[in-house]
Amino acid sequence: MSYNLPLLLIPAYYALAILPHGYALVLATQGNPARHDNRNPKSSSLKDGLKKKLSAKEYAAWERAESCHRNHLENMPLFVATVFAGILAEQQSPGANAAAGLLGLNSFCTGWMAIRVLYTLNYLTAETQFWSYLRSVLYFAGTFWAFGSIGKAALALGP
Numbered sequence: 001m002s003y004n005l006p007l008l009l010i011p012a013y014y015a016l017a018i019l020p021h022g023y024a025l026v027l028a029t030q031g032n033p034a035r036h037d038n039r040n041p042k043s044s045s046l047k048d049g050l051k052k053k054l055s056a057k058e059y060a061a062w063e064r065a066e067s068c069h070r071n072h073l074e075n076m077p078l079f080v081a082t083v084f085a086g087i088l089a090e091q092q093s094p095g096a097n098a099a100a101g102l103l104g105l106n107s108f109c110t111g112w113m114a115i116r117v118l119y120t121l122n123y124l125t126a127e128t129q130f131w132s133y134l135r136s137v138l139y140f141a142g143t144f145w146a147f148g149s150i151g152k153a154a155l156a157l158g159p
Helices: 005-029 044-053 056-092 096-103 105-125 129-157
Strands: none
Touching: 005 056, 005 105, 044 056, 056 096, 056 105, 056 129, 096 129, 105 129
């Protein structure tokens, strides 16, 4: 029995997306999650309170963590669509093994995860404009790779 790696990486990617939010919670509560006010966690009053409670550096780290979390969630539909397009193309194409090699879905998925882990580490730690450019490069590398994989799936499924 073997598992389909691309499908398993969907919940793994979701877990990666949640990690920065958890880190932000630790920052916001200064390590005591019991102090978190979860009644309206996206409210402007929460943000105002954090600005007063945290140092400027801590607040900036909290903002980066939350932005990283949102970016992961915003990119999840692209990842999931790429996975399902690739699986469909691999299964529907004549010579499924040939299609699997052509599409490289396993390689895409592991590469996407590696890129997004590096993206996360960069987002959470980069405090200068210079390092933010690396994050942009990582973002576009993953995005264009996904577009390319969808294009390969479309070609394999073509008329």
